[in-house]
Amino acid sequence: MPAPNKTRFALLGLLTFGPMSGYDLKRMFEKSLNYFWNESYGQIYPMLKKLAGEGLTGGKRESDPESRSRTVYSLKDEGMAAFREWLALPAEPMRDRNELLMKLFFGRHSSPDINRNHLLAAREYYTGLAQKFDELEIRLKEDCSDDPDQPYWLVTLGYGQNQSRALLQWCDQSLIALDEIPADRTSSDNSKNETNEPPSGGR
């Protein structure tokens, strides 16, 4: 059995905030979940139709002359039930595919400068991220103190904060570690002849 589709649950979840159009949903992804989830229009619109077809949401064409015409979807009880069911299922661990780590793993074939730059770029990235998270924390605590969702959002925020701080530390410690590699080890060796034995293991 292949992994069940998660786009549907992301959409159902966002619709708990109230009826919305596909366009609204896209903005919600950008605004709210962006750090751990996003969906493209190519996923959103077809899935919205599917969900309505399954009776999980109700779609109504709004032709209000006051506003622009759009299709607004609202969560039905059946949709809420399906969403709750999914919430209770164990979360599948994400498969990480980390390009930065791959580059550093093979760093011997690169140059000290390049490796250093990768880490500096990562450092900058995590610095900005940590800062954004801290700002978000302030806003969440100020503006949403009455919101029943607030504690949950603080939890997801905390994930980002802990992670970005930890990886910031990692950048610093790694920059030091790579600096300490003796030059005869950093040389990017063009040949692939050496010993042929696979890494790890050995004697």
Place this chain on the structure above:
Amino acid sequence: MPAPNKTRFALLGLLTFGPMSGYDLKRMFEKSLNYFWNESYGQIYPMLKKLAGEGLTGGKRESDPESRSRTVYSLKDEGMAAFREWLALPAEPMRDRNELLMKLFFGRHSSPDINRNHLLAAREYYTGLAQKFDELEIRLKEDCSDDPDQPYWLVTLGYGQNQSRALLQWCDQSLIALDEIPADRTSSDNSKNETNEPPSGGR
């Protein structure tokens, strides 16, 4: 322009360790890069043919009667050059799609028990991970102290260590935070209308 294919570079990178078959490469992914990269046969075999077709690797059918027949690919200078070129390019940040965070983000619609269980499962997961990383560190320092790749592998390992420890802490602090939510906030409220404010906020 779509993101360039990274499978090719993963394969080229692994071939820096020496000539290998598709089967060997798959085992290498499983054994060495597993925590931040993996590829399935469905990606590996077609890409190996492609790389050979582009002249980046040499593929030789080995029909050694001593061993089983297999196709062994080796890195050519052109392949090494292409790999080096890629190493110097900035690493694209990975897009995180974190199911656990989505479930917790919408945790209000779940139950305290379920949220707690998600965090406990994550806690167990990261505990095991941190332990494996620590074991790996010992092995890396014992067995590979002469390996010119060792410092780079320690860097990638450090990423996993810092991250898993940080997220372990996050699990603990989040379990506490969710425990402190007053019961009238945890109730999975079916309606989205409320705002019947509880008298005098703050805790």
Place this chain on the structure above:
DNA sequence: CGTGTCATGTAATCAGTTACATGATTCA
């Protein structure tokens, strides 16, 4: 002789992004 591992591959399917097409409305 049958199970497990080595070994290579493909087809079906699913997931996901990008680019494009269209058109209405708002606002400077």
Place this chain on the structure above:
DNA sequence: TGAATCATGTAACTGATTACATGACACG
């Protein structure tokens, strides 16, 4: 009027996994 935004969608493409098919050899 022309640019920005609102709004909906689809087609083409890439990426990736899963399941399957095949067969050889090893080991008990």
